[in-house]
Structures are given as C-alpha cells and as structure tokens.
Amino acid sequence: MAIATINPTTGVTEREFDPHTDAEIDERIAHAHAAYRSMRATSYADRADWMRAAADILESELDEAARMLTTEMGKTIAQARAEVLKSAKAMRFYADNAEEFLTGRDLADPSAVNASAAYTRYEPLGVVLAIMPWNYPLWQVIRFAAPALMAGNAGLLKHASNVPQAALYLDTLFERGGFPTGAFRSLLIPARAVEAVLRDRRVAAATLTGSEPAGRSVASIAGSEVKHVVLELGGSDPFIVMPSADIDGAVATAVTSRTVNNGQACINAKRFIVHRDVYDEFVGKFTAAMAALRVGDPMDDATDVGPLATASGRDDIVELVEDALTKGAVATTGGAVPEGAGWFYPPTVLSGITPEMRLYAEEAFGPVASVYRVDSAAEAVEIANDTTFGLSSAVWTRDEDEEAYLVRSIDAGAVFINGMSISYPELPFGGIKDSGVGRELSVEGIREFCNLKSVWKA
C-alpha cells in the first residue's frame, strides 16, 4: 500500500510520501535509543512539564488537527475535534498521575528475605515500537505514547500507510513540547519493513493495534526475539438488551455505539442480542433511528456518518453483507452501496443471522448491526461468547441479579452496564481470546512497558 493521503470522501489522492530509506530508519532508531538513555536522567516533573506543553500545543491546533483527521480517514469533523481534545486530556492525565502509578512497594518484613530493606521500582524498558491503525489516528497513538513517555521510554511509531500526515504531525509534537529529540519519532515505512525494526537490538518491545493477522505476525517476531508485546486487535462486541431495560435509552445508545467513527472502532457494539419480550420494539425503533442518520460529507457539522476510510474496507463490508443476504438474512434498513464518489456505506440493520453466515463469526468494520433474538439471559450469554473475540461488551438491564449474572458470565475485557463501551485513560483497556494480550491505559497500561526491578539490601 502506498504511503499516501487518499481522501475517502472523494477517492482522490491528495498527497503521497516517500518511505524512509534504510539509512533514515537506522538514524531514527539511533535517535530514539539516545533519547531513551538521556531521559533516564530526567524526573517525572520534567517529563510532566513537556507532556503538558505538548498537550497545550495539540489543543491550540485543534481545528487544523481535526481537519487533517477527517481528510485522511473520513470521520466526522465533530468526532475529529473530540478525538483531539480527548488526546490532549489523556496527555495531562498521565502527566498528573504517572509518578503515583509507578510507585514501587516496600517489603513489609525484609527480614523474611534476609535483608535490611527490600523494595520494588518501575523503570522504563527502552525504545518501544508502536504499530498503529488509521481509525483513531491521534488517540490510538497518544494512549500508548503518553504513558510510555511519562514512564521514561522512547517511542517509534509505524503508523498506518493511509494516515501519513497524522504520523508526521505526531513525529514533532512531543519534541515541540520539550521532550529530547528522538524521544518520539515516526517511521514512514510499509508493513513489510516492521520486522527488521522489531528485530533491531535497540528496540525493546512492541505494541500493535490493528487486525488479527498483523497482531499474530508481530507477536511471533517479538516472541522469537523474546521481546514484550501488547496487542489490541479486533472485536465483535455484544450489546445485550433484556426486558427490564430502558428501551429508548438502549436504542439511542445502540445507534451511537454502532455508528461512531463511521462504524470503524474495535469497541463498536456489533452484535445486538435482544430478549424476545422487547425484540420487536427494540428492532423497530433501532431500525428507524439508524435509517434517520444523516450520511454525507464528514466536514459538514450536521453529518452523522461519513465514508469508510478505505476502498478495501468498504469492499470487505459489501462482501460480508452480501454473504448474509444471500444466505437468508434480512436488511431492515441499508444493505446497498449508494451511488456517487467516496467510500460511503449506509447504516444497516440485519436480522436472521445464522452461524453459516460470515457475519456470525467475523468483525464488521463499518456501520452494520447484526440483531439476534433470544429467550433468556443464558442464551444471550451463549451467543455473546460464541466468538473468537473478547474485547468489550454492553448489557442493558435494571434487574440486579441479571446484571451480576451477565457481568460474571461474559468473556470480555470489559462490561459496560446500561451504557456503551468507551476507552477512558482512567480504566484499563484490552481484550482476551483473539482480541489481544495485555492492557493499555490506567495503572496496568503504564506498567506494561516498565521493568519491575526488585531491590534487596543486606
């Protein structure tokens, strides 16, 4: 794939970039490694000052940064602005909290290990390679970079090939805030060039957010090099609606959760599992609300859903939906590609999904909702867990026993009760099964790229 900005609203290639040469890649790794070494001598207070300054710069460039996101990957301008602000907020969160999150502990009874004192401390690991996707071009990177840099690591970013302007923006952002040159650098490289960087002995660890094949490839290379890796892969999150739920609230939230980011988020609700007592009401209202969304130019503040980010992404959605329709699924709204330029796809609701259909097992990375009718909470759990994924989930119920049962029974990294899945800097984020390994964000996330050192004193 060329490293280029191709506007998904028009299909027009706006800018192309040459990939970095081997010499340029080597120089950037060397800069990152040197920056990591120099940062070991800096304090949390120094890094917090730089991080806050970088957050101020990002916020002061809100409109320009938001337009860049919308141009490169098609999210609506309102959601692009929200992403910029959320990223700046997360940077300040880690500036404020990193030191506390990385406080080690004293052994209460050092004599148990024949010591006069024994304690642990968190130290940075080194240069971390971050392989990132295009769906949240700033947020996905910041949620790695803000904690990692505050811990004293350096970062090398291999961003998705379709968001090079975001990659170059991030290439200078931290340095502009005051971090040493090289503390965070972007590599403009194709996916096939990742292996050599990951095997470089100056690179200590890797994190990848993206598809399962990319995750498996990076994990196996990291494994062969005995390097730590965090993976945040796809999801096919269930959204369970039980009879006691606030149905109107569930419908409104279901629409947002399925279509935010034009339906291209790992934690979008994708499978709507609804109790038969409220099924007709829910599906009727959900279909009407999905059909009422305004699809169009993402630069227009009134637009709810813009285009999909890539032509191949839309092709994937078209194939998934056609496979389901030919095998007997019913589209209560959407299901057909509109005419005209750009990679648009309408909000779509499909019912009658069976295990023979690809949609039953595969992730739909676009605004396509699958609806299932169930007789009980136990059947809802059975369908919710009948997937190779395990990222997040949502349950709608006002019955406390049912809530407790659903929370403990769903195989996922998170459960949101009477709400929708959202990533917050304060909450650990990540999945189980094929959705990934490790956690991002919060205390657990910042500790992923640290050396937990035990200290023993005679």
Ligand code: NDP
């Ligand atoms: P990819 O996984 O292909 O891309 C994500 C990142 O990984 C990009 O930087 C990409 O680089 C890189 N990459 C791809 N293959 C490899 C590899 N073998 N080794 C190292 N790096 C690699 O995602 P796509 O954009 O192709 O999207 C496909 C599917 O992935 C979606 O339909 C969705 O299911 C899932 N996805 C999940 C995301 C999430 O948030 N969890 C985000 C995006 C996608 P390059 O762009 O140069 O190929």
